[in-house]
Amino acid sequence: MQRTKVKDLLQGAEVDKEVLLKGWVRTKRGNKFVNFIAVNDGSTINNLQVVAEAEKFNEETLKDVTTGAAIAVTGKLVASQGKGQAYEVQATSIEVLGKADPETYPLQKKAHSLEFLREIAHLRFRTNTFGAVFRVRNTLSFAVHKFFNEKGFVYMHTPIITASDAEGAGEMFRVTTLDLDNLPRTEEGQINFEEDFFGRSTNLTVSGQMEGEVAAMAFSDIYTFGPTFRAENSNTTRHLAEFWMIEPEMAFYDLKMNADLAEEFIKYIIRYALENNREDLEFLAQRQAEEDKSKPQNERQEMTLIEKLESVVNNDFERITYTEAIDILLNSNHYKKKKFQYDVKWGIDLQSEHERYLVEKHFKKPVIVTDYPKDIKAFYMRMNDDGKTVAAMDILAPGIGEIVGGSQREERMDILVERMKSVGIEPEAMWWFLDTRRFGGCPHAGFGLGFERVVQFVTGMGNIRDVIPFPRTPQNAEF
């Protein structure tokens, strides 16, 4: 007999038939005549209720049916008389496949803190919250691929181990097979990386952008979706040492087309989650609402999670230039009352408090800020005609800050080389990157989106460590 998943059973797939159900016990309650066993198999946030009449079963078997145990149940799927579920299974047989000793199994009925669950990240998938979070993450991942596939983008697996560190996006992790207890040295006494695995010094990638640009000069439209790394000692709720990024690169795109694509993309994947994970998102919305109750009034969400997501999907993002953003900040009561901690003037890198003001107080929706001062942006961003700003764009989202950073790329060889030199990058070391400008270059653009930031935004989880299966942060590489 073939097993049917809980998700299908709850939709009445096999009603009034004998079914085989397999999953893990969430709760067992009842009396000496009948047991009600809630079984979850991860296919949905909802449990299926198994009704087991005590007289039909061995007492020993029922004793082993405890929270966390894996069981197989056969029985008839029937419309439920009880409240809270449409269908239930009247068990005719129960097999305990794996016990979970109630004395030692860490996930008992009571609610556990997110901090505690992080310590047992290998078991937290079995809770309602993390079940929902990772089903939503799965849906968003699929939506990413579906979106780009429908548009004819080519998915590129750009390299993880790299010898280039040209972007200078942050501190890097060294990758080596050298014996640290016996490092090879050159005649001058330097470590001899020629003897390392790749014959040179290598790191973990901070971005696949440059390899992506190269590929876009052949396929027109490409995207990456892979892990990237920052060896920064940041212990915040928004930083990970290992995280997943999505980086599309498009030949023949200017900044406006880039922003249009990013907006369409974000709306698409959120809409896809709303359509495919409604129950998970409703649970997470309720979780967030509960969490809010313990917060001071001014830190609470103004909208429910679902309202927030629907608002993003149904409204145009605001689009302003950096210069306009500075003007808005300077003209705000917030500024006049000296409520910003950091000063505001043209040329500053927008601080989190500035971004939040723009997004959460002023516009109350996602904002695309474009045309930043060249001195605070990367060398590869296209110089605007004013000579002061570059064709950059950041997308800022309520409650989360920057989720997209992108730009039109500098396609003009002479300007690009000059910019590289001005930030201390040897053009020769990037010969292959420059070849894209040397041979058949063209206007092009792209952006990067931190996937975990998006998952945070969609699930309402406050800590980025709670939206990646096994977070990697300073001092933590468990599991």
Next chain:
Amino acid sequence: MQRTKVKDLLQGAEVDKEVLLKGWVRTKRGNKFVNFIAVNDGSTINNLQVVAEAEKFNEETLKDVTTGAAIAVTGKLVASQGKGQAYEVQATSIEVLGKADPETYPLQKKAHSLEFLREIAHLRFRTNTFGAVFRVRNTLSFAVHKFFNEKGFVYMHTPIITASDAEGAGEMFRVTTLDLDNLPRTEEGQINFEEDFFGRSTNLTVSGQMEGEVAAMAFSDIYTFGPTFRAENSNTTRHLAEFWMIEPEMAFYDLKMNADLAEEFIKYIIRYALENNREDLEFLAQRQAEEDKSKPQNERQEMTLIEKLESVVNNDFERITYTEAIDILLNSNHYKKKKFQYDVKWGIDLQSEHERYLVEKHFKKPVIVTDYPKDIKAFYMRMNDDGKTVAAMDILAPGIGEIVGGSQREERMDILVERMKSVGIEPEAMWWFLDTRRFGGCPHAGFGLGFERVVQFVTGMGNIRDVIPFPRTPQNAEF
């Protein structure tokens, strides 16, 4: 005016209308009256022919329209009078967006060797062969996600940086932020990894299986699709230091269900490529046929690439046990004539020559070999009742060898711990992995599939370096 992609134009999307076309020049030929410019934009292997009457254009512009240059063309899309294409564009304007100096641009009309193109991996995407290979790779990637999504599997991003090396699948790369010129030492003079970024010694993952198993014990069915690493000094056509793996793990699966899933999966993604990349695959089939002509008769393919793929999709895989495989080999004329280099007897690890004999000579189709001797397989594979073999399976494919390795996992705590100890793994270090057996364990199974091997199989490319954008191999981390 919006640009239309070549793929759409070649399907007559805008026939008899004015269109805007952007892409790269593949060839230009003609005479003093008319130029025929073949333009490719990566959306398809086919070029669009642009007809440019000399009198309508500036001579200087046409001079810059050379192989590799990026151009934008407006003109009328019309049914073509010439052979070889259904539609062509009669140009009214041509803009050269980026030149490609014929003196220095490396990709001229002549055919280039795959070895030479590996040296310019950043430009090889612009050739017919690599355009086709990476479009097929893209399609296969999407098919992987589509397959598992349709089956309700949850995609897990298992960690890339890991502190565990329990599987012992091979040599690992160290990941560190320690200053190699100034390594911190403990009082005993050992390198003090407590001062490393993660507070311990860390490596790049060789497999996401164990984290995957953990997740399967909550979601029932999960899969990974991410980069994995081997620091092995193997310079072969089948090995990379960095490659992508797909690793599904399924709760409540036994070995037969595991094999059924793997077979269905392989057929699904190949069928998807046949349906969606027919032209690319036909080109690659022809390329392989050409390549074969320079090989000795006995090394040539017996089927064309398309025939081979269709045969895989349309026929059941053969299923035999390891013991049966040994019997077949021992009874073969090949063995009797002493044509195997390595000896055959029960207990050996099957060599490539043995696998090829089974697949290419004996069965002439993919073969699933199950139930290998326990001593040649990993500790986590489920012990069979005979006490000698484990519930392992390898899928062997013609021309490529092993593409899948999997097993039913050992769910019985006592046997698993004993097996761990026997191979020198500390059970304590794997506490979280063992928790999956301690709490609600169940029969489960999974497999791993090397993605590049599959891309090699589907594209017919002989060298694995030619199916990943930027290969990482000993002494090579360029780009």
